[in-house]
Amino acid sequence: xxxxxxxxxxxxxxxxxxxxxxxxxxxxxxxxxxxxxxxxxxxxxxxxxxxxxxxxxxxxxxxxxxxxxxxxxxxxxxxxxxxxxxxxxxxxxxxxxxxxxxxxxxxxxxxxxxxxxxxxxxxxxxxxxxxxxxxxxxxxxxxxxxxxxxxxxxxxxxxxxxxxxxxxxxxxxxxxxxxxxxxxxxxxxxxxxxxxxxxxxxxxxxxxxxxxxxxxxxxxxxxxxxxxxxxxxxxxxxxxxxxxxxxxxxxxxxxxxxxxxxxxxxxxxxxxxxxxxxxxxxxxxxxxxxxxxxxxxxxxxxxxxxxxxxxxxxxxxxxxxxxx
Amino acid sequence: xxxxxxxxxxxxxxxxxxxxxxxxxxxxxxxxxxxxxxxxxxxxxxxxxxxxxxxxxxxxxxxxxxxxxxxxxxxxxxxxxxxxxxxxxxxxxxxxxxxxxxxxxxxxxxxxxxxxxxxxxxxxxxxxxxxxxxxxxxxxxxxxxxxxxxxxxxxxxxxxxxxxxxxxxxxxxxxxxxxxxxxxxxxxxxxxxxxxxxxxxxxxxxxxxxxxxxxxxxxxxxxxxxxxxxxxxxxxxxxxxxxxxxxxxxxxxxxxxxxxxxxxxxxxxxxxxxxxxxxxxxxxxxxxxxxxxxxxxxxxxxxxxxxxxxxxxxxxxxxxxxxx
Numbered sequence: 217x218x219x220x221x222x223x224x225x226x227x228x229x230x231x232x233x234x235x236x237x238x239x240x241x242x243x244x245x246x247x248x249x250x251x252x253x254x255x256x257x258x259x260x261x262x263x264x265x266x267x268x269x270x271x272x273x274x275x276x277x278x279x280x281x282x283x284x285x286x287x288x289x290x291x292x293x294x295x296x297x298x299x300x301x302x303x304x305x306x307x308x309x310x311x312x313x314x315x316x317x318x319x320x321x322x323x324x325x326x327x328x329x330x331x332x333x334x335x336x337x338x339x340x341x342x343x344x345x346x347x348x349x350x351x352x353x354x355x356x357x358x359x360x361x362x363x364x365x366x367x368x369x370x371x372x373x374x375x376x377x378x379x380x381x382x383x384x385x386x387x388x389x390x391x392x393x394x395x396x397x398x399x400x401x402x403x404x405x406x407x408x409x410x411x412x413x414x415x416x417x418x419x420x421x422x423x424x425x426x427x428x429x430x431x432x433x434x435x436x437x438x439x440x441x442x443x444x445x446x447x448x449x450x451x452x453x454x455x456x457x458x459x460x461x462x463x464x465x466x467x468x469x470x471x472x473x474x475x476x477x478x479x480x481x482x483x484x485x486x487x488x489x490x491x492x493x494x495x496x497x498x499x500x501x502x503x504x505x506x507x508x509x510x511x512x513x514x515x516x517x518x519x520x521x522x523x524x525x526x527x528x529x530x531x532x533x534x535x536x537x538x539x540x
Numbered sequence: 541x542x543x544x545x546x547x548x549x550x551x552x553x554x555x556x557x558x559x560x561x562x563x564x565x566x567x568x569x570x571x572x573x574x575x576x577x578x579x580x581x582x583x584x585x586x587x588x589x590x591x592x593x594x595x596x597x598x599x600x601x602x603x604x605x606x607x608x609x610x611x612x613x614x615x616x617x618x619x620x621x622x623x624x625x626x627x628x629x630x631x632x633x634x635x636x637x638x639x640x641x642x643x644x645x646x647x648x649x650x651x652x653x654x655x656x657x658x659x660x661x662x663x664x665x666x667x668x669x670x671x672x673x674x675x676x677x678x679x680x681x682x683x684x685x686x687x688x689x690x691x692x693x694x695x696x697x698x699x700x701x702x703x704x705x706x707x708x709x710x711x712x713x714x715x716x717x718x719x720x721x722x723x724x725x726x727x728x729x730x731x732x733x734x735x736x737x738x739x740x741x742x743x744x745x746x747x748x749x750x751x752x753x754x755x756x757x758x759x760x761x762x763x764x765x766x767x768x769x770x771x772x773x774x775x776x777x778x779x780x781x782x783x784x785x786x787x788x789x790x791x792x793x794x795x796x797x798x799x800x801x802x803x804x805x806x807x808x809x810x811x812x813x814x815x816x817x818x819x820x821x822x823x824x825x826x827x828x829x830x831x832x833x834x835x836x837x838x839x840x841x842x843x844x845x846x847x848x849x850x851x852x853x854x855x856x857x858x859x860x861x862x863x864x
Binding site: 217218219220222239240243244245246247248249250251253255256257258260263265267268269290291292294295297301303304305308336337338339341344345347349351353354356358361363364365431432447538 | 543577
């Protein structure tokens with residue numbers, strides 16, 4: 217199959233993906249759109265590499281596509297923004313079946329449709345391993361744009377969901393593949409393979425002036441909270457880490473420490489935020505009423521630097537480092 | 541070096557790269573900017589892969605960085621737009637020296653400064669080969685946005701520069717590395733390693749309503765003109781192919797066919813356009829007065845489909861196919 221043939225098939229596949237805001241879509245030198253007036257634009261990029269983030273044996277092509285887009289959408293959510301469009305730079309080894317590539321695009325397309333994110337263009341090239349570098353552009357009202365550098369001492373640190381499920385799923389997929397068929401492992405595997413970006417939550421939290429800083433938990437709570445603190449010039453104490461039921465279920469199967477997965481495990485793609493203390497209870501009650509699940513307080517922001525446990529122990533940032 | 545250390549060093553390196561339009565830059569979940577009102581936004585993505593597009597032996601790191609950004613800026617130029625910002629998704633093998641990476645960013649930064657393109661963010665991950673997937677966002681007035689599907693029968697087909705130099709440089713670098721020190725090969729090697737995107741020319745041509753279609757020559761005139769024709773539902777006849785002096789110089793060293801390099805060789809990153817016939821002479825005269833070099837007529841648009849030579853022979857699209 218030639219490059220032009222493959223691009224034509226991809227384009228057919230993506231024809232119905234919310235493209236009403238695109239003036240020029242796939243097939244030209246660049247895609248074009250009309251930004252909403254009086255809004256800010258945001259852009260993020262995130263790559264998935266075969267053998268580093270996934271294997272073709274352990275993950276279906278549609279799951280790989282979903283996961284690549286989800287990681288980017290999670291960054292858009294963390295800014296308080298909504299997605300507008302995505303581009304896909306795809307590297308393919310010679311042994312990669314075109315059917316695998318099209319199924320991978322189906323995974324991207326299914327999530328893109330739900331997220332109302334157009335697929336605007338891309339690039340296809342040879343590469344030694346399957347490589348998906350996605351970029352997503354989003355939009356947000358200036359007043360709703362959230363950064364990670366606004367946390368203040370006294371704030372409540374919170375997350376939008378319990379943690380550790382994705383790390384538990386990765387553990388099963390990589391270390392205990394024989395357990396992949398166990399019903400108890402299914403929710404963790406789903407969390408790992410098809411994480412759900414918190415787009416609605418991000419926009420809702422973005423609209424609250426009491427949310428002073430926000431980011432997503434892509435590299436683990438310990439690493440990401442340390443980054444939020446460093447950006448804000450503050451420290452934090454972690455009092456309670458909400459552990460996902462899916463992580464507990466796997467931990468009881470394999471006698472592992474679900475608490476450690478929740479504290480250090482990456483790619484849960486929940487939102488991590490710093491909330492003005494006096495507003496937290498009311499915000500959390502409204503969050504629960506709106507989304508039907510809790511906004512979990514995990515600790516509070518302090519003067520100084522570094523992240524510690526309630527007993528005073530420093531937490532090493534043992535989460536994911538892309539270069540280790 | 542950890543991911544956070546490397547990102548901190550990259551960020552330092554890029555601190556002065558035209559970032560005045562960024563509201564949020566490198567280091568947050570996403571970058572943010574304010575689009576100019578009443579303009580359209582454009583986005584393009586293009587990847588360079590070690591072993592496919594370059595080798596660390598044959599190209600300096602700053603040249604790799606320059607080339608990756610230049611390929612994307614060329615697509616922005618082809619839309620009639622100017623660049624606003626770029627993101628960089630970088631894949632690094634374990635054997636890649638941090639100094640190499642920082643020098644590569646110096647190459648990106650030097651071109652970005654000249655092009656007034658901010659480096660807004662990125663992603664760093666492990667990969668089996670050095671992989672640079674860049675995305676560039678640009679802006680253009682709605683009336684100046686050029687697509688590749690507007691060519692009409694009778695139009696003059698033109699290019700913004702003579703062709704074949706990049707292919708001649710690639711030939712020297714890959715097939716005749718012993719000649720890389722020859723003064724006669726230097727201009728071709730420079731065209732291959734540090735191509736200059738036609739940003740000023742693209743904006744100038746974008747402002748002319750007589751330019752009905754435009755794209756860049758990234759995969760070779762034969763391939764790219766066939767794409768422009770297919771998008772526009774027309775055919776074309778090629779009458780004269782302007783051959784770059786740099787390509788002729790290499791061809792005479794190695795007894796190769798400079799004409800074939802000019803017709804089929806990729807990555808010259810010139811602009812290919814379709815111009816209303818009655819306006820061409822005036823446009824070309826103004827182009828020469830403005831830029832000090834000619835706008836080359838290469839042929840004309842016909843009814844039907846396919847690209848032929850003046851003698852009636854069909855031209856096979858023998859240019860670059862990223863998947864072959």
